[in-house]
Amino acid sequence: MGITRIAILLSGSGRTMANISEQIEEGRLNAEIAAVVSSRTACKGNERAEKLGLTPEIIRPKDFADVEQFSGKIADLLNEKQIDLVVQAGWLCYWKIPERFENRVMNIHPALLPSFGGKGMWGHHVHEAVLKRGCKVSGCTVHFCSNEYDAGPIILQRTCPAFAEDTPESLAKRVFEQERIAYPEAIRLFCEDRLTVINGIVHIKAASQQND
Numbered sequence: 001m002g003i004t005r006i007a008i009l010l011s012g013s014g015r016t017m018a019n020i021s022e023q024i025e026e027g028r029l030n031a032e033i034a035a036v037v038s039s040r041t042a043c044k045g046n047e048r049a050e051k052l053g054l055t056p057e058i059i060r061p062k063d064f065a066d067v068e069q070f071s072g073k074i075a076d077l078l079n080e081k082q083i084d085l086v087v088q089a090g091w092l093c094y095w096k097i098p099e100r101f102e103n104r105v106m107n108i109h110p111a112l113l114p115s116f117g118g119k120g121m122w123g124h125h126v127h128e129a130v131l132k133r134g135c136k137v138s139g140c141t142v143h144f145c146s147n148e149y150d151a152g153p154i155i156l157q158r159t160c161p162a163f164a165e166d167t168p169e170s171l172a173k174r175v176f177e178q179e180r181i182a183y184p185e186a187i188r189l190f191c192e193d194r195l196t197v198i199n200g201i202v203h204i205k206a207a208s209q210q211n212d
C-alpha cells in the first residue's frame with residue numbers, strides 16, 4: 001500500500017490530531033494528513049492545525065439545512081482530496097457516512113464500548129458516567145464508524161484503572177495516555193492493510209500474513 005491519505009475531523013483541542021501528526025513525522029505511520037475538517041470557527045484544534053501547516057476547512061452543521069447536506073459537504077471534500085481514511089479526532093457531530101467510506105472512518109471513544117457510548121456521551125460526560133457507576137476499569141475504544149453513534153465494529157481497546165477517588169479530569173488524563181497509544185496503532189493496522197471486517201467483527205491479520 002502507498003502512503004495513506006488521512007482526513008482529520010475535529011471539534012476541540014486537537015491533541016489527538018497532534019499525536020497522529022507526531023507519529024507521521026517520526027516515521028511510525030506511512031500516512032499523510034491531506035485534509036483537516038473542523039466543526040468550529042474557533043478552537044484550539046484549528047490553531048494546532050495551522051501550526052502544523054494545515055488549513056482547516058470549517059464545516060458546521062448549523063450552516064446546512066439538514067444532516068444530509070452537512071454530510072454531503074464533508075463527502076465532497078473527502079472525494080476531492082482523494083482521502084483513504086477518515087480519522088475522527090474529538091469530532092462531536094453526527095454525520096452520514098457515505099457508502100464508499102464504509103470501514104474507512106475511525107473514531108476514538110474515551111471508554112470501553114459498548115458501555116458509556118451514544119448521543120450525549122463525549123468528553124467529560126463519559127468520565128463522569130464511568131465514575132458515577134463506580135467502574136474499577138475504564139479505557140478507550142477505537143472503532144470503525146457506522147451510521148449509529150458509537151456502534152461500529154471495534155478495532156482495538158486499551159484499559160486503565162479507575163479509582164473511587166478519581167475526578168473526571170484525573171480519569172480523563174489516564175484514559176488519554178492509552179488513547180495516545182491506541183489510535184496510532186489502529187491507524188497503522190489500517191495503513192498496513194491488516195484489518196478485515198466480517199459480519200461486523202474486525203479481524204486483525206498478523207504482520208506475517210499481510211500478503212496472504
Ligand SMILES: Nc1nc2c(c(=O)[nH]1)N[C@@H](CN(C=O)c1ccc(C(=O)N[C@@H](CCC(=O)O)C(=O)O)cc1)CN2
Nearest residue numbers: 092093094095109118119120121122145146147149150
Ligand atoms: N456517523 C457517526 N457519526 C459520529 C460517530 C459515529 O459513531 N457515527 N461518533 C461520534 C463521536 N462521539 C463519540 O465518540 C460522539 C460525539 C458527540 C456526541 C454528542 O452527543 N454530541 C452533541 C453535540 C456536542 C457539541 O457539539 O458540543 C449532540 O449531538 O447533541 C455523541 C457521541 C461523532 N460522530
Ligand SMILES: NCC(=O)N[C@@H]1O[C@H](COP(=O)([O-])[O-])[C@@H](O)[C@H]1O
Nearest residue numbers: 012013014015016090109110122123
Ligand atoms: N465521543 C468522542 C469523544 O469523547 N472523544 C474524546 O474527546 C477527546 C478529544 O481530545 P482532543 O480534542 O484534544 O483531540 C478524546 O479524549 C476523545 O476520546
